[in-house]
Amino acid sequence: MIALRSLRHLPFGAAAMLGGLLALAANPASATEGGTSLYLLGSGGPEAAILPPVEGVYFDNTYYFYGGDLSADQNLVVGGNVAAGLDVFLAAQFVTFLWVPSTDFLGGTVAVGGIVPFGAPIVSASAIVRGPRGGQRQLSLHDGTLTVGDPVITAELGWKWDRLHLTASGIVNIPVGDYHEGELANVAFHRWAEDLSLAASWHDPKSGWDISAKTGATINGGNDFTQYDSGNELHVEAAVEKTFSPKFSAGIQGYYNEQISGDSGAGAVLGPNEGHVAALGGTLAYNTVLGRSPATIRVRLFQEFAAKRRTEGTAGMLSLTIPLKMNLPAQGAE
Numbered sequence: 001m002i003a004l005r006s007l008r009h010l011p012f013g014a015a016a017m018l019g020g021l022l023a024l025a026a027n028p029a030s031a032t033e034g035g036t037s038l039y040l041l042g043s044g045g046p047e048a049a050i051l052p053p054v055e056g057v058y059f060d061n062t063y064y065f066y067g068g069d070l071s072a073d074q075n076l077v078v079g080g081n082v083a084a085g086l087d088v089f090l091a092a093q094f095v096t097f098l099w100v101p102s103t104d105f106l107g108g109t110v111a112v113g114g115i116v117p118f119g120a121p122i123v124s125a126s127a128i129v130r131g132p133r134g135g136q137r138q139l140s141l142h143d144g145t146l147t148v149g150d151p152v153i154t155a156e157l158g159w160k161w162d163r164l165h166l167t168a169s170g171i172v173n174i175p176v177g178d179y180h181e182g183e184l185a186n187v188a189f190h191r192w193a194e195d196l197s198l199a200a201s202w203h204d205p206k207s208g209w210d211i212s213a214k215t216g217a218t219i220n221g222g223n224d225f226t227q228y229d230s231g232n233e234l235h236v237e238a239a240v241e242k243t244f245s246p247k248f249s250a251g252i253q254g255y256y257n258e259q260i261s262g263d264s265g266a267g268a269v270l271g272p273n274e275g276h277v278a279a280l281g282g283t284l285a286y287n288t289v290l291g292r293s294p295a296t297i298r299v300r301l302f303q304e305f306a307a308k309r310r311t312e313g314t315a316g317m318l319s320l321t322i323p324l325k326m327n328l329p330a331q332g333a334e
Contacts, residue, residue, distance in 0.1 A: 037218060037257065038152075038173050038193040039235050040064070040094075042302050042315060044214030045253040045283055046241035049165040049201035051109040051158040052100050056326035060096040060319060068304065068313020076310070077270055078123065079183050080226040083141075085126025088311050092119035092149075092187065097324075108159035117149035117177075119187035141184065149187035150177035165201040169216075170194065181225050191230065192221035208243035210251070217260075228267035231274065234258045241283065250284040255302070275309030295322040 052058055070076055070086040078086070098113035122144040150173050158167035177188030197216025204210070214237045220230035234257070241251025255278070262272025281302035288295050300317040 036189060037233060037235075038171065038189070038220070039195045039197070039216060039218050039233070039257075041235060041255045041257055041277075041279065042237070042253070042281070042300055042317065044197070044199055044212070044216075044235075044237040044255075045239040045300065046210050046212055046249070046251055046285070047165075047201055047203060048212040048214045048237070048239070049158060049167040049199035050160075050203060051111055051156060051165075051167060052098070052323070053103070053109075054326050054328060055100050055103055057324045058098040058100070058321065059324050060094075060098070060321045062094045062096070062317055062319040064090070064092045064094065065316045066090045066313060068311035070311045074309070077226070077228065077267065077273070078125075079180070079186060080228075080267060081125075081182070081184060082269060083125035083127070083184065086311060087124040088313070089122045090119060092117055092121075094118075098154075106157065108157055111154075111156045111158075113154045115152040115154070117152075117187055118147070119149055120144070120146045121185040121187060123184040125184060143184040145180060145183070145185045147178040147180070147187050150175050150189055163202055163204050165199075165203060167199045169197045169199070175221075179225070189223070190225060191223045193230075194219050197235075205243075208249070210239075210241045210243070210249075212241075213238045222265055223267070226267040227265045229263060229265035231259050231261040231263045231272065234260050239283070241285075247287050248284070249287075250282065252280070252282050253300070254278070254280040273309055275307070277304050277307040277310055277312065279304040279315070281315075290322060293322050293324075295320060 067089045069088065074084065076083055076086060094115055094117050096113060096115045098111050100109060100111045103109045124142045152171055152173050154169065154171045156167055156169040158165060171194065173189055173193040175188065175190050175192055179188040179190040180186055195216055195218045197214055199212065199214035201210060201212040216235055218233040218235070220232060222229040235255065237253065237255040239251055239253030241249055243249040256276070258276045259274040262274050279302040281300060283298060283300045285296055285298040288297070298319045302315045304312045
């Protein structure tokens with residue numbers, strides 16, 4: 001039988017399962033309309049390319065927190081409004097299910113899943129230069145809500161050669177969430193979007209070292225309410241982590257996001273809005289057992305810098321990953 005300790009690093013929490021997957025409707029530090037991006041920056045960290053080692057159904061619950069701002073002399077289009085001096089706080093929850101139907105598909109492991117985001121964004125603006133219908137100027141607008149974002153579906157295919165893991169993944173945002181037209185605070189994108197990513201991990205259980213990298217491209221559609229067609233993006237992430245005991249590991253990671261094509265459409269009144277942001281941070285994971293199931297609790301914290309045409313701030317994630325059902329091999333099998 002496969003030992004449960006072989007599952008102690010469940011890499012599909014806010015790491016590899018989100019890693020490419022949770023990109024969700026709520027990272028206020030990315031590019032495009034409202035400064036939001038489908039791909040969740042920071043999710044492709046340690047073990048980014050490692051998929052579950054056995055068939056089954058897995059669950060991840062990730063809490064995401066972000067606080068950032070945009071200086072008063074800069075504008076950003078948010079919900080059709082041209083806003084200046086933004087101050088953003090977001091508390092969000094991402095509920096994720098992953099199904100691994102086979103660990104021998106095209107020589108690798110295949111996984112499919114879905115995510116539902118819930119969020120409570122709070123957005124303040126020192127001025128609304130122009131409203132979604134044009135014409136107005138308003139000072140010190142404050143907006144907050146508790147709402148459901150767009151659901152996201154995902155598919156991943158990964159391979160393993162000794163210590164090297166390689167995974168290709170794709171995610172699609174379905175614009176059916178609770179979108180508040182004309183408001184500053186939203187979790188839903190109200191646009192189709194997809195992300196294609198490739199991750200690689202060099203993972204050595206004997207030495208305890210994991211070196212991972214991930215890169216991908218996000219292709220954005222248009223918001224039919226604001227008439228805003230968001231440009232496409234490129235994201236790159238890297239992480240180095242050391243396992244110190246069967247229960248504890250820690251490391252450093254960072255990310256970089258670049259908008260590679262300009263925004264367009266009638267709602268893109270500020271022009272192409274191409275920008276970028278970088279961040280550095282740390283992560284630690286604690287492996288335990290809940291009931292009879294192995295579980296991983298992971299914490300991540302990032303400080304952003306060098307932001308251009310977007311908010312700059314601090315992001316944090318707290319994730320719990322646990323298998324709901326595992327199809328373990330019969331006794332005596334490897």
